[in-house]
Amino acid sequence: xxxxxxxxxxxxxxxxxxxxxxxxxxxxxxxxxxxxxxxxxxxxxxxxxxxxxxxxxxxxxxxxxxxxxxxxxxxxxxxxxxxxxxxxxxxxxxxxxxxxxxxxxxxxxxxxxxxxxxxxxxxxxxxxxxxxxxxxxxxxxxxxxxxxxxxxxxxxxxxxxxxxxxxxxxxxxxxxxxxxxxxxxxxxxxxxxxxxxxxxxxxxxxxxxxxxxxxxxxxxxxxxxxxxxxxxxxxxxxxxxxxxxxxxxxxxxxxxxxxxxxxxxxxxxxxxxxxxxxxxxxxxxxxxxxxxxxxxxxxxxxxxxxx
Amino acid sequence: xxxxxxxxxxxxxxxxxxxxxxxxxxxxxxxxxxxxxxxxxxxxxxxxxxxxxxxxxxxxxxxxxxxxxxxxxxxxxxxxxxxxxxxxxxxxxxxxxxxxxxxxxxxxxxxxxxxxxxxxxxxxxxxxxxxxxxxxxxxxxxxxxxxxxxxxxxxxxxxxxxxxxxxxxxxxxxxxxxxxxxxxxxxxxxxxxxxxxxxxxxxxxxxxxxxxxxxxxxxxxxxxxxxxxxxxxxxxxxxxxxxxxxxxxxxxxxxxxxxxxxxxxxxxxxxxxxxxxxxxxxxxxxxxxxxxxxxxxxxxxxxxxxxxxxxxxxxxxxxxxxxxxxxxxxx
Numbered sequence: 001x002x003x004x005x006x007x008x009x010x011x012x013x014x015x016x017x018x019x020x021x022x023x024x025x026x027x028x029x030x031x032x033x034x035x036x037x038x039x040x041x042x043x044x045x046x047x048x049x050x051x052x053x054x055x056x057x058x059x060x061x062x063x064x065x066x067x068x069x070x071x072x073x074x075x076x077x078x079x080x081x082x083x084x085x086x087x088x089x090x091x092x093x094x095x096x097x098x099x100x101x102x103x104x105x106x107x108x109x110x111x112x113x114x115x116x117x118x119x120x121x122x123x124x125x126x127x128x129x130x131x132x133x134x135x136x137x138x139x140x141x142x143x144x145x146x147x148x149x150x151x152x153x154x155x156x157x158x159x160x161x162x163x164x165x166x167x168x169x170x171x172x173x174x175x176x177x178x179x180x181x182x183x184x185x186x187x188x189x190x191x192x193x194x195x196x197x198x199x200x201x202x203x204x205x206x207x208x209x210x211x212x213x214x215x216x217x218x219x220x221x222x223x224x225x226x227x228x229x230x231x232x233x234x235x236x237x238x239x240x241x242x243x244x245x246x247x248x249x250x251x252x253x254x255x256x257x258x259x260x261x262x263x264x265x266x267x268x269x270x271x272x273x274x275x276x277x278x279x280x281x282x283x284x285x286x287x288x289x290x291x292x293x294x295x296x297x298x299x300x301x302x303x304x305x306x307x
Numbered sequence: 308x309x310x311x312x313x314x315x316x317x318x319x320x321x322x323x324x325x326x327x328x329x330x331x332x333x334x335x336x337x338x339x340x341x342x343x344x345x346x347x348x349x350x351x352x353x354x355x356x357x358x359x360x361x362x363x364x365x366x367x368x369x370x371x372x373x374x375x376x377x378x379x380x381x382x383x384x385x386x387x388x389x390x391x392x393x394x395x396x397x398x399x400x401x402x403x404x405x406x407x408x409x410x411x412x413x414x415x416x417x418x419x420x421x422x423x424x425x426x427x428x429x430x431x432x433x434x435x436x437x438x439x440x441x442x443x444x445x446x447x448x449x450x451x452x453x454x455x456x457x458x459x460x461x462x463x464x465x466x467x468x469x470x471x472x473x474x475x476x477x478x479x480x481x482x483x484x485x486x487x488x489x490x491x492x493x494x495x496x497x498x499x500x501x502x503x504x505x506x507x508x509x510x511x512x513x514x515x516x517x518x519x520x521x522x523x524x525x526x527x528x529x530x531x532x533x534x535x536x537x538x539x540x541x542x543x544x545x546x547x548x549x550x551x552x553x554x555x556x557x558x559x560x561x562x563x564x565x566x567x568x569x570x571x572x573x574x575x576x577x578x579x580x581x582x583x584x585x586x587x588x589x590x591x592x593x594x595x596x597x598x599x600x601x602x603x604x605x606x607x608x609x610x611x612x613x614x615x616x617x618x619x620x621x622x623x624x625x626x627x628x629x630x631x632x633x634x635x636x637x638x
Contacts, residue, residue: 038425045422046439048500053442055466056454067457072466114351117344127338133345140356142623146561146582147616150589150609151359151366154377177355180348209340238447240564241582244592257449261568264453271457281450289445293438296445300505301512 053282059275060084067272083276087263091277095252096259103171103243103255104236110176111183111232112225118180119187120213124199140181146241152177153245165253167246174242179235183228186302190224191217227299230292237285256281366609373590373605380606387610397611399576400584401618407495407580408559408622412552415499416506420544423510424536437511441504448501452568455497459483484570487577494569494578498562506551513547514540549630556626560619581615 054074059067061079087093122130152174156162161170194217202212218225243255248262260277267273289296335342367387371380391397422440426433443451459467461480468480483493517539525535563582566572572579572587579587586592588608 035430038428038430041425042422042430042436046436049440049443049504052451052454052458052500053446055458059454059457068462068464070464070466071469114347118348121341121344125338125341127341128334129342133349136352136357137348140352142620143356143360144557144561144616144619146563146585147612147619148356148359148363149582149591150585150605150612151362152355153589153591154362154366154373155354155359173351174355177351180351184348210344213344234445238445238449240447240449240567244567248592257447260453261449264456274457275454278450278454282446285445285447286442289442290438293441297437297441297508297512301509 053286056275056278056282059272060279062272064270064272080272083273084280087273087277087280090267090273091259091263092251092254093256093259093277093280096254096256099168099247099253100237100255100257103168103175104233106172107175107179107236108229108232110172111179112228114176115180115183115187115228116218116221116225117213119184119191120217122184123188123191124196124209124217137181137184141185145178149241149245156246162246164250167250168253170246171242174246175236175239179232186228187221187224190221194220226295227302230296230299233288234285234296363609363612366606367613369606369609371604371606373603373608383606387607388613390607391610391614396576396579397584397614400579400581401614403491403576403578404560404562404580404618405622406491407498407562408556410495411499411502411559412555415503416548416551416555418499419503419506420510422503422507423514424540426507426511427514433511437508440507443501444504444508446501448564449568451501452497452565456484456569459493459497461485485574487574490570490574491578494565497569498565501565502555502558506555509547509551510544513544517543549633553623553626553630557619557623560615560622581611581618585611585615 055072058074058076059070060083061076061081062070062083063080066076118133121127122134153162156167156170156173159170161167161173198216199212202216203209207215238257239255240257240261243258244261247254247258251259251262254262260274260281263277264274366377366380368382368384369377369380370383370386371377426436430436457465459465461468461482465480467483468477471477472480481489483489521539522535525539530538561582562580563586566578566580566583567586570578572583576584585608588604588611590603
């Protein structure tokens, strides 16, 4: 959509300059040179963005000796796929995948459900305490989650969510709790755009309060749901701090990120195998992003401008 | 993220309850379902936000190792805070964090703006460039950092040193992440690499809201590129710039992942940030940080947590205040 617009602009620029006069041609040369510089700048930046990933992939295919002779070259003459098998087994990647998928899915579903129910009720009804909830959530936005790492750990310990598989619950609860304020406000903005008559008439037709939410309001805020789903996916899949607190000492329950970092502490010099692990950890997110990049970018910019 | 929301925007209650038959019932009959639907959020808020704020304030007054029962811990009043104020390592962590936040704004945001302006200047393939420039942003900081430990190492075959030596910039390998003089700058550089794309996308989104006819008019009037930038683009992106600075600040002051994985806060405490310093006094994550204590001091760690919370709050509010001053000046 963007690109067609801009290419039209280019065509018009060219038309304007068809009439040749010496003054103009010099200007045109300057402009061509400027365009060249622009592309050069962008290409250099793209190379800087992509090169580390390509290097990671090539390192992941080397053997232990050629890692130390590669010197930044991307070419691998004799790919060593065994590295992937090694990391897959020694860092218990399948288990880590399962844990990560479980935590990510749970956080997505719970965040969407809790925040959409709350913002529906807040935008629809004026009950005593409504202002208090809105105000409390607003204050939460100012409290950095990092400040609460210590106390929430002991809250979870009191619940018995520390030290075994139940630590997964702790990670999910802390993450979902931390996501409430921002996402409630994001959703409120969307619920407000729904005409109130729609709710009232649905209710007159015999729809319940909850039914109006589930069958009428929720489907109408699908763009917000998509945004929050993607942001949550990205945030939770990549999370390091909270899983580190609860899962680092539990090999069976680590997420991918934690499993890879813990593995690297243990086998510091096996860079080719660590690179294979990094590729395994990064590929799912990069794939999801490439397929859904429009939604990602729309969601993130919306989060920044409207949140 | 949305700490940019001004405090004054608590939505007004413009919600009339006019559905027939609702009048005269008890609050519970009228709003029971609404309360039920808010319940999960409210419980999460009370258990994982409100109570922990009070709890961390309380534990910051204790001499507590986090292992014994909190009820057995010795109450020492404000001693932890007295210690915090005099703790030169803490202030070094504060300095490191603030310096990191400032560099991220001063270096990363202008670069991002420049790239966005170039992308918005009638280039072909904007979507492609934008997608590729965004890839670092969506990748896990911890996992990427893992790969970068070798990338920047002085070992033979490590790319960064090899390039610099081939270009003749240095003549022997440098342990970029292992030396005091370079570790902080290297990690900051990696963070800029990782985060630049998102700010580029933010600026690009703002620039794309500039109406086309403004550009046409500028062209008719023969405005130079510089004039066009200063008089058309800058006014449009100014409000969003405030948001971008706030987001960048709020994120930078909480920085943890890059430093935890790349340097663990070392060498010495030269790359320790506020959150890393707090971690040092807990037993979380199994250590590996610079100067991690063998005996956790959760009471003192709680005071550090309050300290970092207050500093983040102060910086963000200060920046909001500057914004509001600028808004007033701009009319």
